[in-house]
Amino acid sequence: MRQKRIRGERTTLLDVANKAGVSAITVSRALREPDRVSEELRERILKVVAETGYVPDFAARALASRHNGIVCALIPEVSSLAVMNIIHGIEARLQDTDLRIQYANAWRDADKEKRQLELFLSQHPAGILMAGGQNQQIIVDLILGAKCPVVHMIDINLTALGTVVGSDHCTAAKVAIRHLLDCRYRRIAILGAGVDLRVQRRLEGYRVTLEEEGLYDPQLVMMLPEATSVPLGCRMLRETMESHPDVDAVFCLNDDLALGAYFECKRRGMRVPEDFGICGYNDVNFAAVAEPPLTTVRIPRYDMGYRAADLLIRQINGEKAAHQSIDLGFQLMVRGTTRDTA
Amino acid sequence: MRQKRIRGERTTLLDVANKAGVSAITVSRALREPDRVSEELRERILKVVAETGYVPDFAARALASRHNGIVCALIPEVSSLAVMNIIHGIEARLQDTDLRIQYANAWRDADKEKRQLELFLSQHPAGILMAGGQNQQIIVDLILGAKCPVVHMIDINLTALGTVVGSDHCTAAKVAIRHLLDCRYRRIAILGAGVDLRVQRRLEGYRVTLEEEGLYDPQLVMMLPEATSVPLGCRMLRETMESHPDVDAVFCLNDDLALGAYFECKRRGMRVPEDFGICGYNDVNFAAVAEPPLTTVRIPRYDMGYRAADLLIRQINGEKAAHQSIDLGFQLMVRGTTRDTA
DNA sequence: CTGTTAGCGCGTTCAT
DNA sequence: ATGAACGCGCTAACAG
Numbered sequence: 001m002r003q004k005r006i007r008g009e010r011t012t013l014l015d016v017a018n019k020a021g022v023s024a025i026t027v028s029r030a031l032r033e034p035d036r037v038s039e040e041l042r043e044r045i046l047k048v049v050a051e052t053g054y055v056p057d058f059a060a061r062a063l064a065s066r067h068n069g070i071v072c073a074l075i076p077e078v079s080s081l082a083v084m085n086i087i088h089g090i091e092a093r094l095q096d097t098d099l100r101i102q103y104a105n106a107w108r109d110a111d112k113e114k115r116q117l118e119l120f121l122s123q124h125p126a127g128i129l130m131a132g133g134q135n136q137q138i139i140v141d142l143i144l145g146a147k148c149p150v151v152h153m154i155d156i157n158l159t160a161l162g163t164v165v166g167s168d169h170c171t172a173a174k175v176a177i178r179h180l181l182d183c184r185y186r187r188i189a190i191l192g193a194g195v196d197l198r199v200q201r202r203l204e205g206y207r208v209t210l211e212e213e214g215l216y217d218p219q220l221v222m223m224l225p226e227a228t229s230v231p232l233g234c235r236m237l238r239e240t241m242e243s244h245p246d247v248d249a250v251f252c253l254n255d256d257l258a259l260g261a262y263f264e265c266k267r268r269g270m271r272v273p274e275d276f277g278i279c280g281y282n283d284v285n286f287a288a289v290a291e292p293p294l295t296t297v298r299i300p301r302y303d304m305g306y307r308a309a310d311l312l313i314r315q316i317n318g319e320k321a322a323h324q325s326i327d328l329g330f331q332l333m334v335r336g337t338t339r340d341t342a
Numbered sequence: 343m344r345q346k347r348i349r350g351e352r353t354t355l356l357d358v359a360n361k362a363g364v365s366a367i368t369v370s371r372a373l374r375e376p377d378r379v380s381e382e383l384r385e386r387i388l389k390v391v392a393e394t395g396y397v398p399d400f401a402a403r404a405l406a407s408r409h410n411g412i413v414c415a416l417i418p419e420v421s422s423l424a425v426m427n428i429i430h431g432i433e434a435r436l437q438d439t440d441l442r443i444q445y446a447n448a449w450r451d452a453d454k455e456k457r458q459l460e461l462f463l464s465q466h467p468a469g470i471l472m473a474g475g476q477n478q479q480i481i482v483d484l485i486l487g488a489k490c491p492v493v494h495m496i497d498i499n500l501t502a503l504g505t506v507v508g509s510d511h512c513t514a515a516k517v518a519i520r521h522l523l524d525c526r527y528r529r530i531a532i533l534g535a536g537v538d539l540r541v542q543r544r545l546e547g548y549r550v551t552l553e554e555e556g557l558y559d560p561q562l563v564m565m566l567p568e569a570t571s572v573p574l575g576c577r578m579l580r581e582t583m584e585s586h587p588d589v590d591a592v593f594c595l596n597d598d599l600a601l602g603a604y605f606e607c608k609r610r611g612m613r614v615p616e617d618f619g620i621c622g623y624n625d626v627n628f629a630a631v632a633e634p635p636l637t638t639v640r641i642p643r644y645d646m647g648y649r650a651a652d653l654l655i656r657q658i659n660g661e662k663a664a665h666q667s668i669d670l671g672f673q674l675m676v677r678g679t680t681r682d683t684a
Numbered sequence: 685c686t687g688t689t690a691g692c693g694c695g696t697t698c699a700t
Numbered sequence: 701a702t703g704a705a706c707g708c709g710c711t712a713a714c715a716g
Contacts, residue, residue: 010489012693023703028695038701053487058464059410060693062401063708068465078445079429084421091447100461103420103445105433119442122400123410147352230628256628263633286572286598291605354709365687370711380685402709405692 011054020048031056062124067148071101071312072120076108076132076196077227081284082254082301086131086153089305097313099126108194108227110134117142127312130154131305132196136161149315151308155201156327163315165308165326169198172297172330173205176251176279179295179332181213182341185249185277189220191236191261192253193228202253202281220244228253233260241268249277249338255284258294262337278337292336300328353396362390373398404466409490413443413654414462418450418474418538419569423626424596424643428473428495431647439655441468450536450569452476459484469654472496473647474538478503491657493650497543498669505657507650507668511540514639514672515547518593518621521637521674523555524683527591527619531562533578533603534595535570544595544623562586570595575602583610591619591680597626600636604679620679634678642670 017024022041030037030045037045048054062068073090075083087103094101104120106113113134120128121142130152133139143150143162151163158164180188190206192199203223210216222236233256240247252258258280262272270276272292280287283298307326359366364383372379372387379387390396404410415432417425429445436443446462448455455476462470463484472494475481485492485504493505500506522530532548534541545565552558564578575598582589594600600622604614612618614634622629622638629636649668 010487014693024693025695025704026702029702032695036701041702055460055464057405057466057693058461059401059404059466060708061695063399063405063710064693064695066695066708068401070461072444077426078420079423079426080421084419087421087447091449100458101446102414104443105429107433116442118397119400119412122397124399124401145352231631234631259628260631263631266633286601289573289576289602289605291608355711356709366709367688367711368686371686374711378685383686399709402692403711405694406709406711408692408711 011052012057013054016045016048016052016054019052020045067124067126069099070123070125071099071127071129071309072123072125073101073103073129073131074106074113074116074120075103076106076194078103078105080228081256081286082282083131085284085301086305089302089307090129090309091305092302093306093309093313099313099316101129106132106134108132108134108196108225110138114138114142121146121148124148127151127316129308129312130161132198133158133161134196136197149312151312151315153304153308154197156325157201158197159325163311163324165304165311165328167299167304167328167330169201170205170208172281172299173202173251174209175330175332176281176297177206177209179334179341180249180251180277180279180338181209181215183249183273183277183338184341185338186215187217187220187244187247188215188249188251188277189222189240189244189247190251190253191233191240191257192223193226193232193236193257194254195223195225199223199253206251220247228256230256230260230263233257234264235260237261237264238268248275249279252278252280255280255282255287255294255296258296258337259286259290262290262294273337273339277339280337283331283333287333288335295335295338296333298331298333300330303328353394354399355396358387358390358394358396361394362387409466409468409658411441412465412467413441413469413471413651414465414467415443415445415471415473416448416455416458416462417445418448418536420445420447422570423598423628424624425473427626427643428647431644431649432471432651433647434644435648435651435655441655441658443471448474448476450474450476450538450567452480456480456484463488463490466490469493469658471650471654474540475503476538478539491654493654493657495646495650496539498667499543500539501667505653505666507646507653507670509641509646509670509672511543512547512550514623514641515544515593516551517672517674518623518639519548519551521676521683522591522593522619522621522680523551523557525591525615525619525680526684527680528557529559529562529586529589530557530591530593530619531564531582531586531589532593532595533575533582533599534565535568535574535578535599536596537565537567541565541595548593562589570598572598572602572605575599576606577602579603579606580610590617591621594620594622597622597624597629597636597638600638600679601628601632604632604636615679615681619681622679625673625675629675630677637677637680638675640673640675642672645670
C-alpha cells in the first residue's frame, strides 16, 4: 500500500481511501454519487472523511473533470445597490445546489472586462453570468470560444451575446420620459454615469422620445464614464443647473444619481416636485422610503438574477437553451419627485 | 514529435511549444519569468502565443504550483457602500500585479462563512482577504490550517486571527457616544444590523460609555441580524420612537441606517438636529453630501483595503509578517445631524 | 539558458 | 458495485 504523504500536506482522496481500506475512486464516488456506492462502504468512507477533515481539491477536480463547480459572475461594480438585488436572486437559485459562485469587478472598462472574462475562462468555471457589459464585440468573441454556458443580463435585445434575461432599457426610458412630459416638464436633462451598453440603450430611448416632441437638446445630455454615486449626482445636477438654468427636470440613469440630484436641489432651495422633477432608474431599496419618495423605473433585478442563474443551471445540466431571451419587463413607479400629471 | 490534440480543444502549453520548436517548460518560463529565457526564444514564443491565442489553464497551474494566482476575498456582503471603498483599495494595490481577485459573500452567517472559506481554501488561492467575520473560533481553525497567507480587516484587537489591518471599533463608538453626550442628547438609542464581530465591538463601546454616565438602558439597544439598509433604518427608527418616545438621539452602526432614520424623522416631522440627533458610522460617500450632511465616524476603508492587500502580497512573496496588526484609526466627522456642543 | 523527468489530486474509461 | 490505468495541463526539481 503506497503511503506518500511525504510532506505534512493536507488530506487527499488517497489518504481517505487508504484509511477506509477502499480505492480512491470509491471515495470519489461516495462523495459525488452516493447512490453508486453500497451503504456500508459509504458510511465507513464518510466517517473517515469527517475524521480527517478531508476537503476536495477543486483545482485537481477542475483539471480532471473540465469544470470546477463554480459559477463566475462578472459584474460592472459589485458594490452597488442595483447589483445587490441581482446577486440576491442569483444566490437564491444557487442555494441547495452543488454549485458555488464568485464575483469579479469589470469596472465598466472594456479592457478589464476582457481580461477578467479570460481569467474566468481559464479556470474551467461551470458557467458564467454577466451583468452589464462594455464592448459587445469582445464579449461575443470570448463567449463563442467558451466551453461553458454563458448567460447575460444586459439588454433583452442583445441576443447576439447568447442567452439573455433582462429588460428592454430603451423602451423603459421612453416610458419614463413620457411620464415627465405628462407632468408638464419641458426642459428635461439626462444624467448618466458608468456608461455601458445598458446605459446607451436608455439614452437612446430618451433621445427618440424627446425628438418626437421636438424637445431634444444634445446639450442637456451629460454622460460620465466614472461610477455612479450619490456625490456624483449632486455634482452633475449642479453643473447642469449652472450651464442650463432653465432645465426643469432630470432623468437620472441610476437612483444614486437621482438621490444626489435631490439633495442638491434641496440645498439650492429648488422645490421638488413642484418646480423641478426627478426620475430615477432601477428602484433600489432606498427609492421608496426616501422623503420624498423617488419616482423611478423599476427593473425586476432579483428575478433577473434568479432566472439567469436558473437558465445557466439548466444549460450546465445539459439542457438545450430553449429560450434565447427572457423579457422580464419593467414598471414605472410614480412617486413623490414628479408632480401630478395634468 | 507528439501531437495529441485529438479533440478540437483549446491550445495548450505543449501546442505552443511544438509550434515554437521548444519544450513546454521553456514556454512556461517565457510567460512567467521572461528573464530566464533568451530574448530570441522569448520573442519566438510570444509570437506563437499571440497567434494561437493561448491562455494558461489556471486549474492546471494551481494544481502544479500549489497556488492559482488569485486572491480570494470573503466579504460580509459585497453590495454595500461601506465595502466599496475597501474593494477599491484592494484592487488599487493589486493593480499591475500578476495577482487577480475574486469575491464571495459570507452573508453575515457563520455557517456560510465557514463553507465559503473552505471553498476558497480548496482552490489553492494565492491568499485570502477577509472583511468582517461572524465566528471567531471557526475562522481561527480554518486560518491555522490554511497554507496561504490570510489578512483580515475585522477589528484591530482580534490578533488571534492572524495579520490584521483595521481600526478599534470599540474606541470609535466611545468617541461617537461622547460626542452625542456633548451635544446634550441624553436618551441615546443604538441601531445595528447585520451583527458581526465588528458590530459587537461598537456596541460594547456604546454600552461602556453610557454606563459611565449612568445613562445606559438595554431597552434602547436594537440589533437585527438582517443586512443593513436604508429601509431598515426607517423601520428601526419608527419602532424605537413608538416604544420609547423619549429617545432624543440614535447612534446608527451604519450610514444606511442613519439615512433611513433621517428620512423617517423628516416624515414624522421631527427636527434634526435641533430636537433629535443622528450619528452614523463609516462615512460612506453619501454622508457628506446628504442634506443635511450626516455626522458619522469615518473609518479609512480605502486604506484598509490597500494596506491589507499590501500585507498579503508581501506574505505571498515570502516576506515574514512584520507587523501583526496595523491600526488605521478613525475620525469623528461632525456635520449637520447633531447640534452644536454646549 | 534549456531540457528531462516526475508528479500535483482527481475523474474518466473500461474492466471486473 | 468496485477497481486499475491513464491523463487533464502545468510546473518543481534536477540535470546538462
